[in-house]
Amino acid sequence: MTAGQKSAGRGGGRLRLVVAEDDALLRAGIALVLETDEGLEVVGQAADGLEAVRLCQELRPDVVLMDVRMPGIDGIEATRRIVAGPHPARVLVLTVFQHDEYVWEALRAGASAFLLKRASPERLIEAVRAVAAGEALLDPAVTRALVDRIAGATPGQALSQPEDPRLGRLTTREREVLRLAAEGCSNPEIATRLFLAESTVKTHMKRVLAKLGARDRAQAVAISYRGGLMSS
Template sequence: MIRVLIADDQPLVRRGLALILAPEPEVEVVGEAGDGAEAVALARELRPDVVVMDIRMPVLDGVGATAALSEALPDCRVLALSTFDMDEYVVAALRAGACGFLPKDTSPEELLAAVRTVHTGEAAVAPRLLTRLISTYVRTPRPAATPPPAGPAAQDLTPREQEIWRLIAGGLDNAGIAAALGLSVSTVKNHITGLFTKLTVRDRAQAVIAAYESGLVTPTPPTP
């Protein structure tokens, strides 16, 4: 059973999300919150597995609420929703600890699939947002005069962990990484667990952002 808390400042939206999620046999909607502060308080009380979190809310917005939940309830997964799919909202939510980000015009089937995905600890980002996110970090060249930073987290990684990090940033899943390196999938999973711990990231989306911001992966200049 996946216990879900819904946080949105519009009652009609909350009701609609509940009507989509509640009929699913493996989903239980345990509560609804009208702002970020209430979402954090209810999550502490109800201990949901997943919080479906609107980004723009009063009192405390979704990014601030996500950051608070990541610190207070690290096992609680946040799936962020927004009417606005601007890049800065996506990045801010993922940096704060969200495991997924969907626009509000997503289909009910996509919402349900994303809830299931983030519940397993994997990232769920809408394809159109992921394309733009990767484009922002991969295709925007870093100024030539500015050397890429070498953060302490990257320096602590073993050569194998650094290679796996590069492959994650390149979009490979566990099976693809295993095939590329001649390892078993279980061995790759073990390396990734250690990698995420050292980087203090929760999922692949955060790891991709960290890879480009740390300078481990060199951005590819845009095609003329």
């Protein structure tokens, strides 16, 4: 077995995590960083996507930290299976490159967040806690790279299908909030850009999720890209 594994107990209410990364040294380093926070417990480590899926079925973690480029089934397919499984966990994708084509596919597969691997330990722990709380953390560097990629495409490439009809349910303000979220802006940043209170932004985002039928912010962002909002 290539993965270390701890007791499947709840650990006194600590968040239960699985780290999926094919680089053994990096995997161990991520686990070590996470366990500096007494509220987090790494219950399993996987060296490939198939092992990550198996560990999630056995250990039922709250959050999986997922590398996308792994042998066997990659992190995208692993994410798809974990999210669709009987005991779904939230998936935080870790990537090296901000222009990683896999990021978009990971969002479509059901990932709740993505973060660059060069993020600080504090940022990593913050991301895990945010994802476990049902929020989505979208690294601005990566989301803005996706926006740039779409903006640089030809009109036919940028929008391959009619706008998702769910986007038509949004008010003008809700579309503005979603567009900024898709660009990687946090709620405080959106509030500043739109001259709104942060509580108002949160209310708009809740309404966006409800109208789109999205489970979280990351899925709403995926809908905005796939549905053509970011190319309109």
